[in-house]
Amino acid sequence: MSPLEVLERDYPLIDSSFRMFCASHGIFTVQDFLVHDLYELEAFAERDYAQDKLKQGIAQMVSKIESQRRPWLNGLELLEDSQINKGTLSTGCERIDVLLQGGLREGHVTELVGPSSSGKTQICLKAASNVSRKYSGTVMYFDTGNSFSAKRIAQFLSQPSDPADIEVNKTVQRVMSSIVCHSIFDIFTLLDMLHQLMNNLKSQIGCQVRMLIIDSLSSLIAPILGGGGAHGHSLMLTAGFLLKELAHEHNLSVVVTNHMVAGEAGISKPALGESWKSIPHVRLLLSRYNAINGSCISILKHPYLAAGKTTEFMVR
Structure with missing residues (x-):
């Protein structure tokens, strides 16, 4: 499982503060993030003094995960x-x-x-x-x-x-x-x-x-x-x-x-x-x-x- 820290170079919002916030909820890797309840995580972020930055970091994580999805293929391509x-x-x-x-x-x-x-x-x-x-x-x-x-x-x-x-x-x-x-x-x-x-x-x-x-x-x-x-x-x-x-x-x-x-x-x-x-x-x-x-x-x-x-x- 890829640790969150390896993403900081390409995703600046996933910095030490964001990772510390994630760690407080048992999230240390991309895998942990995938299986976590995002609504619950956003609710916790809203209670934090840096809520805007944390919510942006969550959105960036979601965007990265979505970018890894395969594109749609038509029937001929599948064949x-x-x-x-x-x-x-x-x-x-x-x-x-x-x-x-x-x-x-x-x-x-x-x-x-x-x-x-x-x-x-x-x-x-x-x-x-x-x-x-x-x-x-x-x-x-x-x-x-x-x-x-x-x-x-x-x-x-x-x-x-x-x-x-x-x-x-x-x-x-x-x-x-x-x-x-x-x-x-x-x-x-x-x-x-x-x-x-x-x-x-x-x-x-x-x-x-x-x-x-x-x-x-x-x-x-x-x-x-x-x-x-x-x-x-x-x-x-x-x-x-x-x-x-x-x-x-x-x-x-x-x-x-x-x-x-x-x-x-x-x-x-x-x-x-x-x-x-x-x-x-x-x-x-x-x-x-x-x-x-x-x-x-x-x-x-x-x-x-x-x-x-x-x-x-x-x-x-």
């Missing part, structure tokens, strides 16, 4: 955008790739939702290994529950060859060096990392990023949604919009995992609620169908494919 650089990345699971007509689409946010042990993390690890092996660029892996397994990725890469084979070892070293894993345990660190990634991609710092995996996103967001307050909900939507912007602007394939929670009549449903449903472009439901690593995957939502299509698969 051209969907046809340019929106390829697919193979997951390494043939049946999943067939179901998705090629794999995970670049420029889209794909959500894997399912109960524990349904195969979400295994698909993430398999996709990370396969994308790093087959395509140029980096895979960013945000691990929120200590589920990342370098050993499991090495197993994917060495099958069915002898793990002691020299060429296999070279492949493992090359692939592992192109997977960048970060451990993230709270929503604020995630937002910081997403902003940092956005800035790096805009500045072309580092090599090309092809895929971003967050396993699991729901474990970061679910704890802040309790209590019925709007703050957690706003943080969730902000994270979602950032992921969509990263995917769209930089042609990334973004993959997030989401767990299941108990719903009405004991029927399980995806966590994060109804508001989250509009965020991912693609939602895939996973479930176990036997005890020997067998899973089932179904399309819940897809911009190009019919919902309800299903296939069975095993991650090997």
Whole structure:
């Protein structure tokens, strides 16, 4: 999240006095400003001796945020955008790739939702290994529950060859060096990392990023949604919009995992609620169908494919 102080050079009204006023209301970053009640903030400003300057600063902040919105696009522009650089990345699971007509689409946010042990993390690890092996660029892996397994990725890469084979070892070293894993345990660190990634991609710092995996996103967001307050909900939507912007602007394939929670009549449903449903472009439901690593995957939502299509698969 960008601290307010970095804006002062381009926006003089966002000076130390304005930032001190914001800090007194728990606002230290642009992100904090986005999720704050602006009517309430303006009401507090009116009680201050420097109310005119503070209200001008608030207006300048709003103007900056509004300027970041994307312009309107007509249908032809949207069609051209969907046809340019929106390829697919193979997951390494043939049946999943067939179901998705090629794999995970670049420029889209794909959500894997399912109960524990349904195969979400295994698909993430398999996709990370396969994308790093087959395509140029980096895979960013945000691990929120200590589920990342370098050993499991090495197993994917060495099958069915002898793990002691020299060429296999070279492949493992090359692939592992192109997977960048970060451990993230709270929503604020995630937002910081997403902003940092956005800035790096805009500045072309580092090599090309092809895929971003967050396993699991729901474990970061679910704890802040309790209590019925709007703050957690706003943080969730902000994270979602950032992921969509990263995917769209930089042609990334973004993959997030989401767990299941108990719903009405004991029927399980995806966590994060109804508001989250509009965020991912693609939602895939996973479930176990036997005890020997067998899973089932179904399309819940897809911009190009019919919902309800299903296939069975095993991650090997």
